């Protein structure tokens with residue numbers, strides 16, 4: 004089965020996303036067809052290389068095997084990919100292809116956007132997290148030693164190929180990480196300005212077992228719903244000056260937890276889930292949402308195996324990290340907060356308010 008979604012951003016940026024459970028031969032053919040007159044540099048995650056290099060059929064000369072892990076998304080590796088592009092003789096007419104999770108997609112996309120002032124870029128996400136989030140919408144980045152994603156561009160891919168076969172080899176931790184971002188979409192659906200209701204919240208409630216079992220057709224539908232919401236958001240606000248901020252539900256505390264634990268303890272989706280528990284609690288206490296929606300939402304998170312944070316981190320350190328977040332303004336910390344059923348809004352809190360809320364968690 005295959006679903007194709009079209010993304011249109013502004014007047015002249017358009018691309019399509021294929022979501023499929025078809026075999027790898029078909030994927031190979033389509034990638035080759037799309038890039039047949041181009042030189043390719045394929046930036047591929049090391050894990051993916053070990054598992055799929057034979058299925059994927061790229062020649063070893065065009066593959067750059069990229070080490071896994073957030074700490075690798077740095078300027079030294081960026082320079083190495085650039086050098087490889089030069090060695091291969093890539094020109095402005097050529098293409099960089101990312102095959103991997105969010106780290107590979109982010110750094111390969113950043114390279115494609117800056118090499119010769121921008122060359123074609125194709126995303127082949129191999130994790131659920133990258134499929135429902137980072138491979139679509141055009142955010143690219145590398146990290147500096149103490150600041151995630153601070154160097155980057157908005158650069159839309161030419162094409163995204165999502166193939167659910169890759170998800171069979173994700174371990175439970177990685178798969179659950181993707182589900183953290185998936186659940187986020189359920190809680191923001193009404194704020195995404197999608198033209199018709201998709202009922203993702205209900206779909207997640209009713210199809211939990213099939214989703215946990217990674218049933219391919221259910222996954223295609225799930226990814227389709229998440230991406231329809233993301234496309235609606237980024238088509239209206241590519242550069243995150245307004246609407247796109249809704250995608251950051253759970254992320255303010257989530258990023259702080261990832262940073263304080265040096266990206267070693269929690270996956271991104273797990274950290275975002277902790278952030279969502281926290282902000283749902285806060286929203287209920289402040290009467291932004293009623294008890295029934297609050298309880299149902301926590302039940303939904305728990306149904307997928309997520310739990311509220313049970314480890315203490317020094318509040319002042321978390322707040323210091325939140326203040327450095329790209330989303331923060333000079334003296335306030337920005338949160339996306341549930342404000343009604345499947346709705347969210349942006350609020351700005353003083354560090355004092357945040358300290359109080361964290362202590363009250």
Ligand code: GLY
Pocket residue numbers: 136137139140142243247250251
């Ligand atoms: N990951 C959130 C966004 O793409 O804006």
